[in-house]
Amino acid sequence: MYKLLAIAGGSTLMYAVWSVMMAILPGFELAAVPPGDGVSQLTLLQQHGRDVYVSEGCAYCHTQQVRPLPVDQIFGRPSAPGDFAYQTPELLGSERTGPDLTNVGARQASDVWQYIHLYDPRAVVPQSVMPSFRALFKVVDQVPAGEQAVPVPKAYAPAHGVVIPTAKAKALVAYLLSLKQPPLPKGQSTGMAAPAPAAPPAPKGSTPAAATVASFDAANGSKLFASTCAACHGAQGAGVPGVFPPLAGNPVVNDKDPSEHVRVVLHGLHGRAINGTTYAAQMPSFAAQLSDAQIADIIDHERTSWGNHAPTVTAKQVAAIRAKGEQP
Numbered sequence: 001m002y003k004l005l006a007i008a009g010g011s012t013l014m015y016a017v018w019s020v021m022m023a024i025l026p027g028f029e030l031a032a033v034p035p036g037d038g039v040s041q042l043t044l045l046q047q048h049g050r051d052v053y054v055s056e057g058c059a060y061c062h063t064q065q066v067r068p069l070p071v072d073q074i075f076g077r078p079s080a081p082g083d084f085a086y087q088t089p090e091l092l093g094s095e096r097t098g099p100d101l102t103n104v105g106a107r108q109a110s111d112v113w114q115y116i117h118l119y120d121p122r123a124v125v126p127q128s129v130m131p132s133f134r135a136l137f138k139v140v141d142q143v144p145a146g147e148q149a150v151p152v153p154k155a156y157a158p159a160h161g162v163v164i165p166t167a168k169a170k171a172l173v174a175y176l177l178s179l180k181q182p183p184l185p186k187g188q189s190t191g192m193a194a195p196a197p198a199a200p201p202a203p204k205g206s207t208p209a210a211a212t213v214a215s216f217d218a219a220n221g222s223k224l225f226a227s228t229c230a231a232c233h234g235a236q237g238a239g240v241p242g243v244f245p246p247l248a249g250n251p252v253v254n255d256k257d258p259s260e261h262v263r264v265v266l267h268g269l270h271g272r273a274i275n276g277t278t279y280a281a282q283m284p285s286f287a288a289q290l291s292d293a294q295i296a297d298i299i300d301h302e303r304t305s306w307g308n309h310a311p312t313v314t315a316k317q318v319a320a321i322r323a324k325g326e327q328p
């Protein structure tokens, strides 16, 4: 009898001790991690949006954790414990049918894009397999005062009426736009290998003429265009009718003087009629996100693709236009 009690009691005690050590203490330890620099608390609206994210099952297809692996580099810097200070329980996710969303607010900062994409992902990403979340929208005959219609492209819009977001959609988009990684403080390791050193300077004696020949890194330009611009302007520069302008045949892209082209990418654009169409969405500013060399490569890709024929620009020219500021 005593033997039995000893076995039962002993294993219960072991169970209790291990639970405290493996499940409860780490919880306290994690709760004590201070928020990282620039990590801020969610607003009430964003918190509500986070609940919608959970209830709509977004986490079944999307992670919110960037691993210190080269394949994850496209999603942002590796996640750090301080990133999650205000995000408990964490929505790390385990399936990546769609991209990681840790930094999606920086990658896709346009609320108009987010609304159209939630209404029907195919309207902005033709090959998308993400389900449509139409239940988050209402179709009404007329836009009510104080509301804004979602400019869904014709082929995806309802035959009658206009699409407006429900309170749930507004909260969800506010939450998505809040998902931005602040930079890690200098010196804090990300666990990632240091980037490869820049290419060595050209050897002495190489002909100076080579430097003035208009050449750019076409592969880099096309890659950067795909990751930063194509979501709105389309992989083939065709845009989305009425929502995002085409860049094929665009007058600014084909202008011999590249100043306006560079300025639009640096500082963004809103409310300009392009070939007679005014666009509801806004072109974000990329000044903080892209270097002069990257902007030159992207712009040169646009200036030489899809039937566009315009002179290319150099990083130096971009730097000079950046130095002049926002006004022409």
Ligand code: HEC
Residues within 6 Å of the ligand: 053, 056, 057, 058, 059, 060, 061, 062, 097, 098, 099, 101, 104, 107, 108, 121, 125, 127, 128, 129, 130, 131, 133, 172, 176, 231
């Ligand atoms: C069945 C899987 C699935 C579900 C569920 C799902 N998504 Fe997606 N999502 C995808 C795929 C695949 C893509 C990539 C193609 C695209 O951009 O549409 C994507 C792309 C995205 C993007 C663009 C990411 C980027 O890097 O440009 C956002 C934002 C997004 N989803 C948000 C959501 C939200 C919010 C929900 C829940 C309301 C959700 N997704 C539910 C599969 C899914």
Ligand code: HEC
Residues within 6 Å of the ligand: 108, 109, 110, 113, 225, 228, 229, 230, 231, 232, 233, 243, 244, 245, 247, 250, 251, 252, 253, 261, 264, 265, 269, 270, 271, 272, 273, 274, 279, 280, 281, 282, 283, 284, 286, 298, 299, 302
């Ligand atoms: C979130 C969507 C979005 C993204 C991402 C985006 N753009 Fe735009 N872009 C727009 C919209 C909307 C306009 C039209 C703005 C207006 O006229 O009010 C525009 C306009 C332009 C124009 C035409 C300017 C003119 O006056 O004709 C160029 C050139 C351009 N974008 C280049 C780029 C490049 C390069 C990138 C990537 C670095 C990029 N865009 C990323 C939405 C976007």
